[in-house]
Amino acid sequence: MDIDKLIADGILRPFAGGSLSRTDLSRPLVVLNPRKIAIEADTSEQVRLVIVHTEPNEAAIDLSLAAGVQVTLTEICLAGTFTEVRIRQAEQSSCRIVAVQLHGANTAYRIDLAEHGAENDIAALFLATDSEHCVVNLSTNHLVSQCTSRALVKGIAAGRATGEFRGLVYVAPDAQQTDAQQQSRNIELGEGHIIAMPQLEIYADDVRCSHGATVGQLADEAIFYMRQRGLSEDDARRLQIEGFANDIVNRCDIAEIREFLATAIAEQLQKL
């Protein structure tokens, strides 16, 4: 199953950008290999958006959510793409993002929570193998009061690859009652190397913010547990890494995309 097939089968509907107010949203929209695209989410319907990079482009994506709009965005990098995604959220809007890098690439998310009550949730995964270099930049900007943000970024670096996460939560002076969490969880395999730098920059005093980063190896206890049930050591390791990755993939709200990603990840891990 590949993305072209999902489009040909009518599971995903191609979209070229612009306003969503007159777009048929009964099926998820897909944007394939964008260079520069602006999307206006100005509809009362739930929006499901998929962006897929299969070519090593430079891409600039602008997404703006009008008041009260709910968007889920899945972005998948299958090539050495350099992308910047700028998201602006108006009052009471909600944006849930699943971002997956299965190839050395560089993705920057800049999320502006620009009006009261906006909510953002991003779950990202990068899987760096061979001598690839994966970079995920995330800056979540709480510009006004009473906005919520959640970020979970998981990384795997295997072989001689490098995986890099740079995160910033910015809380403006007026952004009281901000609720922000940013977590980075990483696994290093072989000579893989992780750089994880979550940061907070807070100028308001009535806020709830937390951040953290861990870098570890596979859990020996879990390997022992699985082998005690009869799995080989290799299978136990592979399953644990798959599980670590699928925790992000499973948050995607489109079953066919989940399946596509799980298969792509499993194939990549077979090579380790």
Place this chain on the structure above:
Amino acid sequence: MDNNMLLSVKNLHASVGDKEILRGINLEVKAGEVHAIMGPNGSGKSTLASVLAGSDKFTVTSGEVAYKGENLLAMPIEERARRGLFLGFQYPVEIPGVSMANFMKLAVNEKRTFEGKEPIGASEFLRMMREKSAIVELDAKLTSRAVNEGFSGGEKKKNEIFQMAMLEPSLAILDETDSGLDIDALRIVATGVTKLHRPDNATVVITHYQRLLDYIVPDVVHVLYHGRIIYSGDKSLALKLEKEGYDWLINEYKD
């Protein structure tokens, strides 16, 4: 060799670092038997279970273990499992992102492949999951969740016995399967273990409490103290230990 002999442990010594924890264990378990191993904290009960399962946290320094007549200590962890040795963990491990169903399917098929059987079919597997989860009243929804993740203490222990039911081991070693269970969960777990008991398999339960043995009636009760089995008796021993504690035995048999 006695054909009914499943496990024969002779003078087993094991250490972690330079600290000796098992100091000469002798134990024989035959098909159809239930053994209970009791003893104060730190006496080596969990270590014995881990060493038999093949944990590399411990080094076996001397002794022999025969399982179904073969040298258990030479087998990798997964081979012991595929040959029918099951360890019920005191602290079942959470494996995020790995579904119970997927995990169990792999485990069941490893065993079947080892036995020269075809992999299990999808519908037969689902039927088996339903049937076996009913034995321990495990909510069927839990089998679609990640392994042990977000399970309550009781659900984790039920899940161990569910896995035991799926894998139909010849020898199950249950390490404090009763700890942290309320009285209802204890009854369900213990009744589940009893239902799985057959003339051709055996169970070793490691426990602190006599109450588990009200349900799982042991043929032999062993007291492990300071790395050795210092006393073995019938089921009445557990009752006596419950009432009188271990001191009388320790005072008599300590070295």
